[in-house]
Each structure stands twice: as C-alpha cells, then as structure tokens.
Amino acid sequence: MRILDITTIYDKILIIIVVIASLIMLLIPFYYFRASEDDELYLIVQQDNQIVREVPLADSYDSPIHFTVEGPIGIHHIEINQGRVRVEAPPNDPLKICEKTGWIDRKGPVIICVPNRLSLWIESTNSDIDGMSW
Amino acid sequence: MKKTKKMVVVALLIALGLVLHLVESIFPLAALIPGAKLGLANIVTLIALVLFGFVSAFQVLIFRVILASLLAGSFMTISFYLSFSGGLLSFLLMYLAYNFSKDKLSLIGVSIIGAVAHNTAQVIAAYFIIENPGIFYYLPFLTLFAIPTGFSIGLVSHFTIDYLPSSLKQGVSK
Numbered sequence: 001m002r003i004l005d006i007t008t009i010y011d012k013i014l015i016i017i018v019v020i021a022s023l024i025m026l027l028i029p030f031y032y033f034r035a036s037e038d039d040e041l042y043l044i045v046q047q048d049n050q051i052v053r054e055v056p057l058a059d060s061y062d063s064p065i066h067f068t069v070e071g072p073i074g075i076h077h078i079e080i081n082q083g084r085v086r087v088e089a090p091p092n093d094p095l096k097i098c099e100k101t102g103w104i105d106r107k108g109p110v111i112i113c114v115p116n117r118l119s120l121w122i123e124s125t126n127s128d129i130d131g132m133s134w
Numbered sequence: 135m136k137k138t139k140k141m142v143v144v145a146l147l148i149a150l151g152l153v154l155h156l157v158e159s160i161f162p163l164a165a166l167i168p169g170a171k172l173g174l175a176n177i178v179t180l181i182a183l184v185l186f187g188f189v190s191a192f193q194v195l196i197f198r199v200i201l202a203s204l205l206a207g208s209f210m211t212i213s214f215y216l217s218f219s220g221g222l223l224s225f226l227l228m229y230l231a232y233n234f235s236k237d238k239l240s241l242i243g244v245s246i247i248g249a250v251a252h253n254t255a256q257v258i259a260a261y262f263i264i265e266n267p268g269i270f271y272y273l274p275f276l277t278l279f280a281i282p283t284g285f286s287i288g289l290v291s292h293f294t295i296d297y298l299p300s301s302l303k304q305g306v307s308k
Contacts, residue, residue, distance in 0.1 A: 006292055010235070011243035015281055018250055025274035049265045094206075094213055097168040110268035112168065112260070115212050119266040 029108045040124060041107070043085050045069060045078070047118050057083045057122065071116030078120065085120060087111050135304055143302065144182065144190050151178035151198035156205065167275045169256060172283050173249055175202075179225060180245060180291040185302060188229055195225050212263055216256050223255035224248040241295075245288030249280035 045053040047069060059065060060080040069076045074090025076098070089099040098113035104122060111120040154174040163170045175198055182191035199221050203214040228248040231239055239247075253276040261269050295303070 006240050007242050008238060008240050010238040011240055014243050014246060018277055018281055022274040022278040029271055046266060094208060095164055097164055100165045101168055108271060110271055112264060112269055114260050114263055117264055119264050119268065121268050
C-alpha cells in the first residue's frame with residue numbers, strides 16, 4: 001500500500017507518542033475530578049480574571065435559573081437547568097465556541113469564550129483541589 | 135529558478151493558502167471539539183517549505199495569516215493572535231523537523247508535528263487571554279484530533295508535490 005510506503009518508522013513512533021501523551025493528559029482530570037455523592041456543586045463565572053458570580057447548582061432543580069454576563073463583544077445568556085449549565089453566545093461572537101460546548105454538568109469541562117474573556121466551570125464545596133491546581 | 139518566477143509561485147501559494155484558510159471555516163469541526171480545525175492552509179505552507187525553504191515558506195505563512203484575518207475582519211483581535219501564535223510555533227517546529235530529520239520523518243510526520251504544535255500554541259495563547267487553567271482540559275482532545283488531520287494534510291502535501299511540474303522542483307531532494 002502506498003500510504004504505508006510513505007510513512008517511516010519514526011512517523012509511527014511519533015503518532016504513538018502523541019496518542020499516549022494525549023491519553024495521559026485526558027486521564028488527569030478524571031483522576032482529580034472524581035465525583036462523590038455528597039458534594040455540593042457550584043457554578044463559578046469568571047471574567048477578566050475575576051470571579052463575578054457563584055451559583056449553587058442545587059437551586060436549579062425547582063426552576064431554571066437565567067442570568068446574563070456582559071463582556072467586550074456582547075451579552076452572554078447563561079442558563080442553569082436541572083444541575084446543568086449552558087451559555088448562549090452574543091450574535092457577533094465569531095466562533096461561538098462557548099455555545100457549541102453545550103451543557104456541562106460535572107467538574108472538569110470548562111465553558112470558555114475567549115473574545116469576551118469569560119469562563120464558567122463547576123466546583124464542589126469539599127474539594128481540597130480546586131480548578132486552579134492543574 | 136528565476137527570481138521573478140519564484141515570486142510568482144510564492145504569490146500563488148499565498149493566494150491558495152488564503153482560499154483554503156477561508157474554505158476551512160465552512161467545516162463546523164469546532165462543534166465537535168472547541169477550537170478543532172482541519173488545517174487545510176497548512177498544505178500550502180508545507181509545499182512552500184519543501185520547494186523554497188525557510189524564508190519563502192515563512193512569507194507564505196505570515197501573509198496568509200494576516201490577509202485571512204483582514205478578509206475575515208478579525209485583524210489585531212483575539213482570534214488573529216490565536217491563529218498567529220499557532221501558525222508561528224507550528225511553522226518553526228515543522229521547519230526544524232523537516233530540515234534536521236528529513237530522512238527520518240516523512241511529510242506526514244512533519245505535518246503531525248505542525249498540527250500538534252498549532253493546537254498547543256493556541257491553547258497556551260488562549261490561557262494567557264482568559265487566565266483560566268481549565269482551558270487545558272481541551273488540549274488532549276485537540277492533540278488526539280491533530281493526528282488524523284495532520285496525517286491527511288501531510289499525505290495531501292506529499293502527493294501534491296509529486297504532481298508539481300519538475301521546473302518547480304529544482305533543488306528538491308526526492
């Protein structure tokens with residue numbers, strides 16, 4: 001096969017190294033962010049390196065919580081529903097990455113909007129390692 | 135190769151890279167993984183690197199990134215800096231990989247190095263803007279994704295160089 005003739009042994013070693021390094025990096029958050037039953041989860045909203053809002057996710061089980069955060073390029077609508085969080089991007093956000101991230105409901109994933117310097121993530125009250133440690 | 139001819143070919147490569155850069159934004163890969171993309175424009179950078187070496191390939195890269203951001207209206211904004219930092223680091227590493235281990239790595243390996251470096255540089259640049267280490271959560275997904283994209287981009291570059299007219303390939307050791 002021609003494709004296999006092109007790739008050298010060092011190509012294959014490189015691919016294997018990248019895969020292994022990626023998998024190790026993938027597993028680190030799962031190790032640190034093991035969910036335990038009695039954790040109380042909080043949503044942290046950070047903008048410009050300042051925490052602008054903290055919301056306990058438990059409050060959203062009765063009725064959904066909506067609020068907005070304003071940044072340099074527009075207003076983000078943040079929705080907390082049944083312990084899950086998502087963001088609606090402002091219309092002039094070029095990539096809308098924060099919106100495409102979808103729902104987050106556990107520690108680990110972060111919703112990020114780089115143009116608006118906004119990030120949201122979930123933390124628990126009794127974790128001795130916070131999101132900053134890694 | 136004549137100076138004028140080289141200039142024309144470099145200009146054509148910049149134009150091609152510009153089109154590929156804009157076509158790339160049609161594919162909604164960022165919906166899959168935030169920040170993921172195919173890296174189609176990297177084909178042109180790789181070809182320029184093989185045909186002309188460091189200086190011309192660097193010109194192709196810099197002009198492509200600046201012109202693409204001017205066309206998209208994002209010049210000197212955050213997405214320009216992300217694209218610029220990714221392009222710069224991936225170019226430097228691809229140059230080093232191509233120049234110093236040409237006999238060991240094929241263009242596919244060089245392209246994978248470029249793709250991984252691009253993602254790493256972008257995530258690091260985004261970290262300096264947003265100042266939240268949680269963004270590194272996405273890095274392993276991006277580097278895993280960089281393998282199929284880098285592989286196919288390297289393959290495309292390899293076969294494209296095969297089909298280029300031989301007058302362009304003077305000085306290319308193949």
